[in-house]
Amino acid sequence: MIETLSSAESADLVRLWRCRQTLSPDDMGAMYRIVGEALGACNPPELQVLGEGRQELVAQFIYVKVLRLNADPADPGEAEERAGHSAPSTAFALCAYFRRYLIDCTRASAFRRKLSIGDQITEAQLEDEVGASEELDGCLAEHGLSVQRVQLAARAFIAGLPEPERLLLCEGFGKEAEGGLSGIASRHAIASYHYRAGRLGLVHKREGLTADYAKTRLGGWLQQTLGIAIEADNMAAILQVFKILGAEASYV
Incomplete structure (x- = not known):
């Protein structure tokens, strides 16, 4: 069963998500906590396919897709990526986003x-x-x-x-x-x-x-x-x- 977010957590998630590439360290920590807890019971089948530690995959997802710490603002694909995903406000939306990330990972398995x-x-x-x-x-x-x-x-x-x-x-x-x-x-x-x-x-x-x-x-x-x-x-x-x-x- 997927975790639920409180109304306060949902509001904080949307607020932080909209400015996620300019967050302070404290805000990054808050975002990491909210997303990590929301994904606590999210276990899509791709986790077993990848055969890697769940905690590490969640951390990679937050690093790459949520906080976008390695995104290049000058990359044309970056604006497209931002436009393609509105700010999630529920744990269900986060779990769906996490699963899309895992699917992308499995598609890249041959290269890996x-x-x-x-x-x-x-x-x-x-x-x-x-x-x-x-x-x-x-x-x-x-x-x-x-x-x-x-x-x-x-x-x-x-x-x-x-x-x-x-x-x-x-x-x-x-x-x-x-x-x-x-x-x-x-x-x-x-x-x-x-x-x-x-x-x-x-x-x-x-x-x-x-x-x-x-x-x-x-x-x-x-x-x-x-x-x-x-x-x-x-x-x-x-x-x-x-x-x-x-x-x-x-x-x-």
């Missing part, structure tokens, strides 16, 4: 299997995707890169990150971190960890695919520093770079 960017990228996942490193000696060379050059670039990238993002990357990228990203954030008291992880590129706007991932710190580093376009044809090189980055992160 190819480019495994989620809460964590593990060494085993990378091996499964690209095979042993000796099979990929030429994939970096095709982009004018060598293992040594990528290693140096990875060290510089890690060193240039703000400390919270550096902790999330070094403890959550390339290895299994206890408790995932939320566990890292709890151990180091990292505020707004999901927003930071999204901006970094550890949490990805799944239905946005390559265009949105290019706007993250990791996506920008791949394209601007290493010169690798985020395209399906370059997945072998990208995953090899991620494998090197994961190894370097584990040394910090």
Whole structure:
């Protein structure tokens, strides 16, 4: 049974929704609480199809679709997205919106299997995707890169990150971190960890695919520093770079 909102919560939801990209931290917290509680009993079948933690999917939904923290106002699709969804005032409307988001995620599953960017990228996942490193000696060379050059670039990238993002990357990228990203954030008291992880590129706007991932710190580093376009044809090189980055992160 879907939760119901009180009249005060419904009014606050509509008010906050209409100015959701200019909210104060306190208002963001209020919005997160209202939406999170409203979705407490919302269990669409797509949750089982995706096979991911429900709490994390709800957090991603709020981050991407509710607070729209990674939206680009200059993107023509952004105005279209805003116009396409009026402010919800009921838990039922929020649940329907959440289900549409999950459907978008399932439609992008083929790409996600190819480019495994989620809460964590593990060494085993990378091996499964690209095979042993000796099979990929030429994939970096095709982009004018060598293992040594990528290693140096990875060290510089890690060193240039703000400390919270550096902790999330070094403890959550390339290895299994206890408790995932939320566990890292709890151990180091990292505020707004999901927003930071999204901006970094550890949490990805799944239905946005390559265009949105290019706007993250990791996506920008791949394209601007290493010169690798985020395209399906370059997945072998990208995953090899991620494998090197994961190894370097584990040394910090």
